[in-house]
Amino acid sequence: MQFTTERRLDDGVLEREFTLGEIPGTLWTPGSTPAPLVLMAHNNGLPKAxxxxxxxxxxxxxRGYAVATIDAAGCGDRPRSAAAEQARxxxxxxxxxGEPVDEMLESFVGPLVENAVPEWQTTLDALLELPEIDGRVGYSGGWTALGIRLAVAEPRIAAAGFFAGGYVPRAQREEARQVTIPLxxxxxxxxxxxxRQRALDLFDAFGSKEKTLHANLGGHTGTPSFELEDxxxxxxRHLK
Known part of the structure; x- marks a missing residue:
């Protein structure tokens, strides 16, 4: 892992961009370290910026966490294939x-998830070697399909926060039953x-014994700011 830029934010948080092979990412660490780690991904591979x-x-x-995100293949500044651009x-x-898009999303998002999971695991391996990171690992993000896959495949993730705002392929809807961490x-x-009903069905499918649903009025980008604090x-509760 090679850090390429560094800047100190007003609240003492250190923001550093890094590269790990072909993977570009950003790491934010609090003024007081070592800290638990939160992996944070945006919806269906939108850029980390x-x-x-x-x-x-x-x-x-x-709030006292190390937070890391990476760009998925074909997103952000990473090279894009002609096939992926045509699919988009x-x-x-x-x-x-106004045409049906579920099958198009299925064929587009599914491979994105499968390609992203190994890169996130490689990133997690490297991050946990840093002295400023210590403790348990959580996941937070709008890319729920990726979060489900990681929660099933990666035992180091102890808790997860998902946003029900992106398409979840059928494979991950089935895998949701295997998710048992607090949610x-x-x-x-x-x-x-x-x-709405698809999101409620997904929540019902999660196998976690501790799972909480927060529903707020409003459209896709209208999540209230107080949900950050919550x-x-x-x-x-689960990482500290």
Whole structure:
């Protein structure tokens, strides 16, 4: 792992970009370390520099956590294949036309998840060798499909917070039954791109004995800011 940039934020959080082979990422660490680690991914591989992810990461680091995110293959500054770009274009066209897109999402998101999981595990291996990281590991993010797959495949993850705002392939909906760690699930009640009943069915499918659903009125990007604080309290209970 090689750190390439470094800057100190106003609240004492240190933000550093890194590369790990071909994987670019960002690590935020609090002023007081060592700290528990939170892996934070954005919806279906959106870039790590997305303002909403950066805001959540900075806030969480300010609450005493090391927070890491990486760009999925074909996202952010990583090279994009012609096939993936065509799939994105076809998906955008279908959504604008109001056509059914579930099968398109299935064929697009499924491979993204399968490709991303090994990279996240490689990143986790490297992060846990750093002296500023110590303690348990959590997952937080809008890429619920990735979080489900990691929670099943990676025993080092002790708790997870999911946003019910992205498409979850059928394989991960089935795997949800194998998720047994404590879980916080955020649902926007009026999310135009995420059928409410499908999100409720997913919550019901999780095998966790401790799982909490927070539902708020509003569309896809309308998650209330107080959920950041509630999310950190959830992490406090299980990672500290």
């Amino acid at each position: 997305d303002p909403r992810l950066v805001a959540r990461a900075g806030y969480t680091a300010g 274009a076809d998906l955008r066209r279908a959504m604008r036309a 916080l699930f955020l649902l926007q009640w009026d999310d135009e791109g995420n059928p 999310g950190c309290r959830f992490l406090d």
